[in-house]
Amino acid sequence: MNIRQLFLQHVAQTSEAPLAIEISRAEGCFLYDAQGNKLLDMIAGISVCNIGHSNSEVIKAIADQAASYMHVMVYGELVQQPQVAYAHLLTQHLPPSLNSVYFTNSGAEAVEGAMKLAKRVTGRRKIFAFHKSYHGSTQGALSLLGDEYFRNAFRPLLPEVYHFRYGEEKVFAELDASVAAVVVEAVQAEGGVKIPPLGWLKKLEQRCKEKQCLLIVDEIQSGFGRTGKLWAFEAENICPDILLLGKALGGGMPLGAFIADFKLMKTLAANPVLGHITTFGGHPVSCAAGKAAFTWLLRHKNLVYEAAENVQLLLDNISHPRIENKHRKGAWAALQFESFDFNKKVIDQCLKLGLFTDWFLFASDNLRIAPPLILSKEEALLAANIIQQAIQIVDAEYDN
Ligand code: PLP
Numbered sequence: 001m002n003i004r005q006l007f008l009q010h011v012a013q014t015s016e017a018p019l020a021i022e023i024s025r026a027e028g029c030f031l032y033d034a035q036g037n038k039l040l041d042m043i044a045g046i047s048v049c050n051i052g053h054s055n056s057e058v059i060k061a062i063a064d065q066a067a068s069y070m071h072v073m074v075y076g077e078l079v080q081q082p083q084v085a086y087a088h089l090l091t092q093h094l095p096p097s098l099n100s101v102y103f104t105n106s107g108a109e110a111v112e113g114a115m116k117l118a119k120r121v122t123g124r125r126k127i128f129a130f131h132k133s134y135h136g137s138t139q140g141a142l143s144l145l146g147d148e149y150f151r152n153a154f155r156p157l158l159p160e161v162y163h164f165r166y167g168e169e170k171v172f173a174e175l176d177a178s179v180a181a182v183v184v185e186a187v188q189a190e191g192g193v194k195i196p197p198l199g200w201l202k203k204l205e206q207r208c209k210e211k212q213c214l215l216i217v218d219e220i221q222s223g224f225g226r227t228g229k230l231w232a233f234e235a236e237n238i239c240p241d242i243l244l245l246g247k248a249l250g251g252g253m254p255l256g257a258f259i260a261d262f263k264l265m266k267t268l269a270a271n272p273v274l275g276h277i278t279t280f281g282g283h284p285v286s287c288a289a290g291k292a293a294f295t296w297l298l299r300h301k302n303l304v305y306e307a308a309e310n311v312q313l314l315l316d317n318i319s320h321p322r323i324e325n326k327h328r329k330g331a332w333a334a335l336q337f338e339s340f341d342f343n344k345k346v347i348d349q350c351l352k353l354g355l356f357t358d359w360f361l362f363a364s365d366n367l368r369i370a371p372p373l374i375l376s377k378e379e380a381l382l383a384a385n386i387i388q389q390a391i392q393i394v395d396a397e398y399d400n
Pocket of ligand 1: 046106107108109111134135136137185189218219220221222246247256
């Protein structure tokens with residue numbers, strides 16, 4: 001059996017049609033397959049590899065930390081320098097009330113921890129979430145997920161979770177003093193880079209404050225410069241009570257975090273003690289990698305703006321009557337076609353032409369553009385050229 005067959009047989013599958021490309025290495029904005037083909041990466045591991053693949057400072061931080069120590073004890077007992085240093089650095093770049101970092105293994109675990117924290121702080125049980133939101137695949141995070149098709153097969157899920165339309169006013173009327181938390185994305189990722197109406201998030205924040213309900217902002221996909229700012233919540237001038245980070249947080253290593261004020265966070269330490277515990281959360285190698293990646297990004301902060309410009313350049317150089325809509329926020333964009341079928345054919349054609357992309361979970365007719373932020377002008381034009389060609393090829397064959 002070749003490696004592809006072994007992959008299909010022994011690595012548990014998440015779909016019936018995985019891409020199953022064997023990757024041999026990744027560097028900058030490119031992935032290389034085992035046959036030596038080069039793929040321009042328009043996904044960045046779903047906004048994980050924001051500073052590009054194989055950054056030498058991140059690799060060095062990983063090697064140095066692995067040589068000093070890896071796992072030594074479950075989370076929270078011992079002073080581990082990489083955790084402390086990264087938590088300190090993160091809090092220097094967040095509003096003062098976001099001063100206590102709980103590191104987890106993944107985004108979904110950060111969501112779980114945040115929901116538990118909101119229940120402990122408020123003594124309430126209800127949680128509000130939004131249609132077309134994705135917060136992870138564990139049972140609690142799945143309860144928040146805004147799509148019945150993905151949720152339904154796994155019932156019973158968490159009780160007292162209520163869904164509202166993203167960007168609609170109805171949520172304000174329903175949000176009363178019985179609600180523990182509202183979990184919201186500042187830009188809806190898997191809805192296809194959806195931006196709420198201006199002022200909606202601010203109003204949500206105000207309403208939460210009035211009712212002493214916690215505002216949990218999920219920046220797991222939008223954080224670390226993806227939206228043209230370091231954090232997407234900055235654009236609306238709001239401040240989450242609990243911020244969720246993941247993906248790019250670990251610089252390519254697994255890491256998540258929920259971040260809140262120390263006064264809130266300490267409710268997890270008592271009555272019961274060990275309110276949230278994890279063996280590997282905040283792994284020292286992940287924290288060292290994440291800190292190196294964030295330090296690199298801070299030193300190259302201009303990339304956040306330049307990447308946004310380059311993605312705009314990319315969009316400006318694609319034009320075709322088959323494109324029904326283009327959305328962009330920073331270095332994050334979506335091209336909408338008439339159907340999933342057409343979009344999938346374009347995606348497959350892009351792959352053949354040397355560009356790696358996919359669709360969005362709740363916007364399957366939208367093609368994803370979320371490259372590493374180090375994408376150069378030349379790479380943006382190359383991407384535009386490939387996508388344009390792919391659309392033309394699919395279009396020519398489509399209705400025949
Ligand atoms: N929240 C958002 C917005 C996400 O995009 C994701 C993952 O795609 C998650 C939460 C869950 O993160 P993880 O896959 O690390 O559990």
